[in-house]
């Protein structure tokens with residue numbers, strides 16, 4: 001196994017909603033509104049090795065997209081550090097940072113909203129390479145044609161606007177835009193979720209083909225377990241901003257250790273019944289504004305004990321390359337640790 | 339998704355603007371408006387040279403004459419005009435025979451008529467230099483041939499006796515120039531400022547928009563008077579300054595747009611691709627604010643034109659004998675019952691222009707949106 005190319009150390013991302021004028025005024029009169037903070041991502045450790053496909057799963061709102069955006073450099077982490085190829089991003093020089101920015105690219109969920117409706121495909125795909133001087137302006141069109149060929153899109157379409165394409169074609173344009181800057185790492189945020197099933201399979205195959213051809217590494221975000229299972233080498237499960245379990249895909253799907261992961265996988269959808277995703281889980285996902293203390297999962301956990309309500313479980317290695325954050329695997333749930 | 343329908347459009351190599359032009363030319367209302375506006379502009383630029391009247395020429399004898407296709411003076415007005423002039427010469431006219439281009443008459447008086455006084459015919463607006471056809475009774479009876487000067491006042495004249503057609507066209511120059519100049523300034527400042535504030539967001543946005551609020555709260559007239567003090571009555575600078583005030587609304591509209599546009603994934607993608615802030619503003623944020631901006635521009639042009647008439651009314655805008663549509667309309671409105679043509683014609687020009695701008699704005703908005711087909 002090669003060394004990790006991307007490492008997150010205790011990365012958190014908080015969104016603070018400032019008080020509006022009315023609440024500030026109410027505070028002056030003695031009310032007690034405080035700023036609301038969403039812990040979208042809460043001290044996540046993660047490392048990804050060269051060539052790996054890491055699947056990131058969890059219910060909607062658990063912070064997957066936010067984590068992906070921190071990785072892609074769209075959001076700054078509120079705390080914790082990200083390192084790329086052994087260098088912390090906050091210690092990089094400007095050219096290094098630029099190289100890292102280009103090396104990690106993101107592919108978005110909604111193929112329509114992720115393409116600027118006023119630009120032609122040639123400008124959507126060609127903008128960044130020209131801006132960064134990877135190709136001369138005069139060569140832009142030829143270069144774009146080459147990239148479009150690579151993602152399986154007819155390059156004669158490159159003078160068209162995004163609305164003139166079908167969903168699957170738009171997804172390919174989004175992929176081409178990312179590939180145009182020769183990235184090494186792709187963050188795919190629900191990149192096939194908006195597509196028809198048959199188109200999904202085509203796009204997933206494209207991802208795998210590109211991985212082989214271009215030696216890419218993926219962080220593949222999805223709430224669809226069958227997609228992740230089909231694709232990933234390793235799977236990371238998140239719950240309310242925290243990683244609860246991570247293991248090689250085969251092992252995790254065979255024997256999930258964390259109660260949340262077990263509930264999640266108990267009902268792995270088959271192709272014929274995709275819609276039933278988290279049917280085994282009872283109750284609502286709590287609001288990330290007011291997460292429960294201790295283990296975030298305890299209000300819904302069938303195994304919860306007194307310790308779970310008080311103490312946050314740490315990620316423990318339970319087998320080689322298999323970690324889980326549950327007191328069951330760390331001394332039991334019965335009483336508070338001394 | 340109907341791929342087949344979408345792909346009947348040929349993969350042509352056209353730019354956004356070429357595309358927009360083709361789509362605009364397909365919109366009949368927009369094309370008609372464009373033609374009307376072009377004619378209006380052309381008319382205002384060359385028209386005053388062709389009407390045969392200087393815009394500031396006062397015809398004392400034609401004060402408040404109604405619009406008419408036939409020429410002045412009217413046949414029935416001639417005897418009266420002759421009477422008035424004869425009275426000044428202290429003579430009595432008789433045997434007045436009016437033809438279309440000359441009047442033949444006989445002047446009689448107690449004493450010999452001072453022929454120098456015949457210059458009164460010359461000085462009037464209706465007649466040319468009289469020719470003395472015969473002098474009898476030692477100059478106490480003169481037979482005169484007086485040529486009639488034919489003039490057309492297609493739109494009538496105003497209360498000073500100036501040709502309203504010429505004045506309406508001259509006013510159009512001023513109003514259109516003001517509308518375009520001030521709107522152009524407001525557009526450039528407002529779009530750049532609003533897009534920057536909205537896209538950068540956070541504290542920068544807050545500071546930038548508080549500045550807008552402060553400018554908003556300044557009394558506009560106070561501001562204009564200050565500018566007049568600084569620039570003097572410089573017409574062009576004045577309206578650059580008006581534009582520099584009118585950008586505030588534009589900045590707010592564009593900021594609101596930019597706030598929502600920056601949440602789109604294509605902006606995030608551009609950020610992840612390391613595109614500079616300026617590039618994101620220019621290529622991703624500003625082009626997507628165009629729709630509401632164009633609609634607002636078509637509202638701003640009339641607003642500025644009307645604002646100008648208000649300033650002129652206060653004596654801060656254009657000054658006599660120069661004029662603008664706003665000034666003509668406010669003059670006309672004051673005399674609406676006696677001389678309706680003084681209101682009708684300038685108002686018709688202004689309304690036509692505003693309608694055309696509106697249709698053109700709608701057409702442009704649709705044409706610039708590649709999604710609309």
Ligand SMILES: Nc1ncnc2c1ncn2[C@@H]1O[C@H](COP(=O)(O)OP(=O)(O)O)[C@@H](O)[C@H]1O
Pocket residue numbers: 015038039040058059060061062063064065066067288
């Ligand atoms: N830009 C933002 N501002 C404020 N809150 C945000 C923002 N982005 C995400 N959040 C909040 O962070 C939490 C995690 O969101 P997200 O990462 O999109 O979840 P997921 O992708 O797993 O569905 C949600 O509660 C969401 O409301």
Ligand code: SF4
Pocket residue numbers: 258259260295296297298299301302303304305308313325326327328333
């Ligand atoms: S720590 Fe307790 S509540 Fe949390 S998952 Fe494990 S058993 Fe359930």
Ligand SMILES: [Mg+2]
Pocket residue numbers: 061064065066189190
């Ligand atoms: Mg998401």
